[in-house]
Amino acid sequence: MSLRNVAIIAHVDHGKTTLVDQLFRQSGTFRDNQRVEERAMDSNDLEKERGITILAKCTSVDWQGTRINIVDTPGHADFGGEVERILSMVDGVILLVDASEGAMPQTKFVTGKALALGLKPIVVVNKVDRPDGRIQEVLDEVFDLFVSLEANDEQLDFPVLYASGRNGYANENPDAREGTLEPLFNKIVSHVSAPKVDPDAAFTFLVTLLDRDNFVGRILTGRVNSGTLKLNQPIHALDADGNVIETGRATKIMSFRGLERVPVDEAKAGDIISLAGLTVATVANTIADTSVTTPLAAQPIDPPTLSMRFAVNDSPFAGREGSKVTSRMIRDRLLREAESNVAIRVTESADKDSFEVAGRGELQLGVLIETMRREGFELGISRPRVLLRDGENGREEPYETVVIDVDEEFSGTVVEKMNLRKAELTDMRPSGGGKTRITFSAPSRGLIGYHGEFLSDTRGTGIMNRLFEKYGPYKGPIAGRQNGVLISNGTGEAVGYALGYLEERGVLMVSPGEPIYEGMVIGENAKTDDLEVNPMKSKQLTNFRASGKDDALRLTPPKRLTLEQAIAYIDEDELVEVTPKSIRLRKRYLDPHERKKASRAAASA
Secondary structure, three states, rough: EEEEEEEEOOOOOOOOOHHHHHHHOOOOOOOOOOOOOOOOOOOOOHHHHHHHOOOOOEEEEEEEEEEEEEEEEEOOHHHHHHHHHHHHOOOEEEEEOOOOOEEEHHOOOOOOOHHHOEEEEEEEEEEOOOOOOHHHHHHHHHHHHHHHOOOOHHHHHHOOOEEEEEOOOEOOOOOOOOOOHHHHHHHHHHHHOOOOOOOOOEEEEEEEEEEEEEOEEEEEEEEEEEEEEEEEEEEEEOOOOOOOEEEEEOOEEEEEEEEEEEEEOOEEOOEEEEEEEEEEEEOOOOEOOOOOOOOOOOOOOOOOOEEEEEEEOOOOOOOOOEEEHHHHHHHHHHHHHHHHOOEEEEEEEOOOEEEEEEEEOOOHHHHHHHHHHOEEEEEEOOOOEEEOOOEEEEEEEEEEEEEEEHHHHHHHHHHHHHHHHOOOEEEEEEEOOEEEEEEEEEHHHOOOOOHHHHHHOOOOEEEEEEEEEEEEOOOOOOOOOOEEEEEOOOOOEOHHHHHHHHHHEEEEEEEOOEEOOOOEEEEEOOOOOOOOEOOOOOOOOOOOOOOOOOHHHHOOOOOOOOHHHHHHOOOEEEEEOOOOEEEEEEEOOHHHHHHHHHHHHHHHO
């Protein structure tokens, strides 16, 4: 059976899942009456809510004697290392775009990676039956996108199909409104080349993805680069330098059939498979026949650039909303995450009550915190800090290349704000349609918490892409939050009367009746210093109460921060208390005397 390996790139809601379901049905993978969950693509709750693919997934269909392996790709720069490794498994890409919305920014990052690796794209304009479709303009946008991403002539000469995933047809004629997906199957077989592999050499396999199964242990997924692997064959794992890190047997070989991983007796060069039987090997390692001593070239795993402290929740409300609150539970969960997610590194603190978790960016760590929160964990999370290192010229910090597309009217504001964050402007050019593309080299430290401000400054129209660039000279202090906070001086429930008087002090983050505790942050002070306040003060009852005066109290709705906003907002001496039901801000030391002692110690240090 011949093979084709393709990656699918699509923005959320552009019809990827529906189209893949139809590919399954028309290839005979599913029965017509079989109910199919949308599991193959964006199956994770967080993926659906955020509109991003976080986990790469593989699936497979058979078409007239050809097996087509389809790999989904994460679209965000925080998962950039994974994207490059996944694209190294395939020989072509399908770019799926909505006939009305066109090429969206989330697809730009992955498309750029695919073109840089020399992969030839097939463009599928989906939802051509939409009444608001603008097919020709969307095609022009895709062509302009490819030009801006420096595609070569062969890549710019891309085939186009016009499809409706929901109605199950694709055609080279933009006016066709019926048919099947046969033209898409045929185009994949004819346009995407077969894997360039050596079937007669010794078995080699590069690990691209790693996950865990409770029954078979570690599962390594990747493409067989050469040779054939048989069940129970002796194998070993090599690191990038060619050192043998583990020897074992292929106890289970699984190939993708539709949505399922199916056990097979052997795997041949070019096929994408999952493999069990090794306990140490990880992503970017080479698994090979024991006679092989030279590892395959692999994309290096991007170094972590950002870390946060995950601590046991020690607030007065600990254990009220979550079921997993002990350090042992948190430790086991984080170590399990680090095993399957190679971009995350976990270090236990000396007191055993907190863990330093390092990763590639705010989004990646934010996704982990949100996932744990939904699993019933309670945590205290510190402000993110960048990981510095010692270089030839002293202390160095991580830098990122930041590419920003904005309307021309907002470009001045963006440049000004990025300058304040110690970013260097490296390129600025018009990108058509009244937009400007601005490129910066910026210290990662300065970008923490900027995205929300950026969206406000550009009225939601700006697009920012970030990529790890290098470690460079430490840029010195960068101004942080300008305002202090309002801190509760007691424990109880917030009272509307008290909050009404506190409104003139700043912006409140709690509403009447909400439980609060001493040391909890209940709002932002209008001034630069922190202020302890009493949000539980109620009106003294007297015989001379003015009738109707209290009824006139109208509180402004409180400022509610999302998890990402809260993590970016807090200062060094504050924590975010995360539980399954609540996100609260608090001082690290709840007792005011402890806070004063800690601030004096910090000042003298």
